[in-house]
Amino acid sequence: MPKNDNMLTILWMLNSGEKLTAKQISEKLEINIRTVYRYMDALCASGVPIISDTGHNGGYSLLHNFIKSPLLFSINEKKTLLHAALFAKEAGYPLSEALENATSKLKMYSNQEQESILSHHLAGFEVINRRGYPAVQPVLQELEHAVANEWSVEISYRNSHDEQSPNRVIDPYGMVNWNNKWYTIAFCHLRNEIRSFRVERILNITRTPFSFRRPNEFSARTFFMKNLLPDVVDKSGLISLIIGGRAEALDDLCIHWFLEHHLQERTSTQAIFLLEEELLYTHVPYIILPYGKSIQVIEPQNLKNKLVEVASELMEYYQV
Amino acid sequence: MPKNDNMLTILWMLNSGEKLTAKQISEKLEINIRTVYRYMDALCASGVPIISDTGHNGGYSLLHNFIKSPLLFSINEKKTLLHAALFAKEAGYPLSEALENATSKLKMYSNQEQESILSHHLAGFEVINRRGYPAVQPVLQELEHAVANEWSVEISYRNSHDEQSPNRVIDPYGMVNWNNKWYTIAFCHLRNEIRSFRVERILNITRTPFSFRRPNEFSARTFFMKNLLPDVVDKSGLISLIIGGRAEALDDLCIHWFLEHHLQERTSTQAIFLLEEELLYTHVPYIILPYGKSIQVIEPQNLKNKLVEVASELMEYYQV
DNA sequence: CTTTCACTGACAACTGCTGTCAGTGAAGTT
DNA sequence: AACTTCACTGACAGCAGTTGTCAGTGAAAG
Numbered sequence: 081m082p083k084n085d086n087m088l089t090i091l092w093m094l095n096s097g098e099k100l101t102a103k104q105i106s107e108k109l110e111i112n113i114r115t116v117y118r119y120m121d122a123l124c125a126s127g128v129p130i131i132s133d134t135g136h137n138g139g140y141s142l143l144h145n146f147i148k149s150p151l152l153f154s155i156n157e158k159k160t161l162l163h164a165a166l167f168a169k170e171a172g173y174p175l176s177e178a179l180e181n182a183t184s185k186l187k188m189y190s191n192q193e194q195e196s197i198l199s200h201h202l203a204g205f206e207v208i209n210r211r212g213y214p215a216v217q218p219v220l221q222e223l224e225h226a227v228a229n230e231w232s233v234e235i236s237y238r239n240s241h242d243e244q245s246p247n248r249v250i251d252p253y254g255m256v257n258w259n260n261k262w263y264t265i266a267f268c269h270l271r272n273e274i275r276s277f278r279v280e281r282i283l284n285i286t287r288t289p290f291s292f293r294r295p296n297e298f299s300a301r302t303f304f305m306k307n308l309l310p311d312v313v314d315k316s317g318l319i320s321l322i323i324g325g326r327a328e329a330l331d332d333l334c335i336h337w338f339l340e341h342h343l344q345e346r347t348s349t350q351a352i353f354l355l356e357e358e359l360l361y362t363h364v365p366y367i368i369l370p371y372g373k374s375i376q377v378i379e380p381q382n383l384k385n386k387l388v389e390v391a392s393e394l395m396e397y398y399q400v
Numbered sequence: 401m402p403k404n405d406n407m408l409t410i411l412w413m414l415n416s417g418e419k420l421t422a423k424q425i426s427e428k429l430e431i432n433i434r435t436v437y438r439y440m441d442a443l444c445a446s447g448v449p450i451i452s453d454t455g456h457n458g459g460y461s462l463l464h465n466f467i468k469s470p471l472l473f474s475i476n477e478k479k480t481l482l483h484a485a486l487f488a489k490e491a492g493y494p495l496s497e498a499l500e501n502a503t504s505k506l507k508m509y510s511n512q513e514q515e516s517i518l519s520h521h522l523a524g525f526e527v528i529n530r531r532g533y534p535a536v537q538p539v540l541q542e543l544e545h546a547v548a549n550e551w552s553v554e555i556s557y558r559n560s561h562d563e564q565s566p567n568r569v570i571d572p573y574g575m576v577n578w579n580n581k582w583y584t585i586a587f588c589h590l591r592n593e594i595r596s597f598r599v600e601r602i603l604n605i606t607r608t609p610f611s612f613r614r615p616n617e618f619s620a621r622t623f624f625m626k627n628l629l630p631d632v633v634d635k636s637g638l639i640s641l642i643i644g645g646r647a648e649a650l651d652d653l654c655i656h657w658f659l660e661h662h663l664q665e666r667t668s669t670q671a672i673f674l675l676e677e678e679l680l681y682t683h684v685p686y687i688i689l690p691y692g693k694s695i696q697v698i699e700p701q702n703l704k705n706k707l708v709e710v711a712s713e714l715m716e717y718y719q720v
Numbered sequence: 721c722t723t724t725c726a727c728t729g730a731c732a733a734c735t736g737c738t739g740t741c742a743g744t745g746a747a748g749t750t
Numbered sequence: 751a752a753c754t755t756c757a758c759t760g761a762c763a764g765c766a767g768t769t770g771t772c773a774g775t776g777a778a779a780g
Binding site: 431434453454455457 | 737741745
């Protein structure tokens with residue numbers, strides 16, 4: 081295999097610390113200069129940190145650190161990386177194959193003693209989560225590609241009212257895993273604005289030949305959180321919501337995805353939230369209902385009235 | 401280059417010290433056995449000390465294992481590891497410091513181009529989760545240590561009824577992150593059985609000088625899931641629960657942590673679950689209530705009656 | 721503005737890899 | 751002694767991946 085031999089030779093040549101031009105390498109190995117470029121590409125792709133400089137006195141060299149000391153992880157660092165991989169896997173991370181490769185390399189790269197310690201440490205650590213429907217995996221993969229390479233894609237999307245709107249072209253600026261659900265934040269060419277899309281509702285996704293530029297300052301996280309919890313302009317209109325009840329139920333309430341962001345104070349017997357009036361009377365009743373009698377609303381009275389109203393409506397609804 | 405990859409894989413497989421026959425290798429790598437022989441030839445030719453034994457119990461093995469070669473990750477593998485780290489971080493992973501070290505090393509060993517590609521790819525990827533109270537971090541860290549090194553610990557635990565039971569010594573067999581909440585599965589010396597403990601309720605944890613041996617066959621995952629969803633012995637007593645309504649609401653229902661495990665069938669307009677009678681009338685009403693009128697119970701009638709009952713109770717509860 | 725260098729894409733020629741088949745020999749088992 | 755298991759070899763057709771060639775872009779330095 082002349083190819084592998086030559087690539088190794090190049091590595092050794094560079095490892096001496098010398099700076100070499102492609103032409104020099106091609107002459108030394110008696111191969112075409114084009115082939116040198118190809119080898120360099122291949123080496124970079126497998127993770128060798130090769131530095132290339134153009135122009136006068138240019139050429140190839142190896143990252144200084146790399147020559148001095150190869151990448152070494154302590155057993156603890158390995159463990160954390162492997163633990164982290166478990167989280168990703170359980171969240172339905174789409175690039176599971178590459179991740180699998182990486183983790184198996186990590187596991188291999190230890191002697192037997194370390195290996196047994198590692199596997200022992202890993203045995204006691206579990207992440208359990210809904211992995212998501214396997215059906216979304218291909219969509220997620222395609223999306224990840226599109227986000228990473230800034231390709232526009234065409235999707236057909238089922239919106240929240242079950243209507244299947246016409247196909248649209250979107251520029252996926254980012255993908256977000258929130259609360260174990262996948263979203264993409266994208267500029268929608270149909271509506272001409274940035275929107276967030278639930279990946280499970282993307283029925284179809286196809287790459288387009290167009291590409292886009294994500295604005296530099298754009299942050300998917302910020303956009304998503306703004307979208308989820310719009311900025312409150314008028315702070316004076318906020319209403320205190322005071323809940324009492326069993327510590328267990330209160331704890332749970334305080335980590336509710338919506339309420340947690342409005343938590344003001346938590347005492348041993350009460351949880352106090354600060355909310356806008358509208359949200360308080362539309363969303364909150366439905367958050368509180370499932371806790372039944374394990375919690376009580378202490379304030380405001382209006383919410384209690386609303387709860388009575390909601391409960392009686394539901395009673396009627398199911399009485400038919 | 402599948403060839404190189406496969407040859408490397410063979411090396412790593414043998415490096416573990418195992419003896420493997422050509423057939424086993426060929427099946428694992430999904431290549432022809434002839435090709436395995438060819439690879440072996442090539443490896444021997446490049447100086448790898450491979451021992452081959454013919455006849456019964458024959459196969460290949462390595463003379464002295466532990467092959468040194470620098471750990472190299474392709475840019476994709478790096479990306480997935482860094483993505484995975486985000487998941488762990490957002491889940492409130494306790495060993496965040498070691499993880500941080502590992503990821504910064506990963507980022508370090510790249511040239512500028514790789515680095516910019518990496519950071520660009522990472523910019524579009526976000527995981528957003530409740531990170532958990534910072535207060536549990538020290539407990540989690542201590543627990544992780546104890547699990548990994550098999551140390552018994554003494555904890556004070558607030559159980560679900562707000563009573564603070566006496567301190568107890570537990571042998572933490574494992575830790576589990578389920579639905580973004582941390583648990584430990586441990587042998588409890590107070591109750592003399594394996595139990596699961598919610599980490600947020602551990603008020604105090606101190607190492608003891610005792611150590612334990614985790615049973616080899618123990619799996620925290622299995623125990624936890626059995627605990628969460630006990631085996632149904634009598635399959636005949638199961639009742640069909642049929643829910644109709646908006647696709648959006650149904651989707652959500654089908655990924656509910658409890659109901660998802662009982663999903664039988666999902667059509668475009670209905671979701672059908674199969675449940676034990678007791679659970680159906682105790683838990684399910686509280687799961688269904690918050691969905692309000694976006695879903696309807698189609699079957700069984702008894703559940704509707706129960707819903708009416710629950711709703712009217714709640715109405716009364718809040719009327720005072 | 722020129723030189724030097726890295727880098728890309730397309731394409732035809734070609735090299736070397738793969739699977740298949742058929743067969744040999746050594747080590748152990750029955 | 752017959753049989754099984756396993757490593758190993760040679761030949762060959764088909765095919766995948768590699769190479770050299772050519773033509774051209776872009777960045778850095780003098």
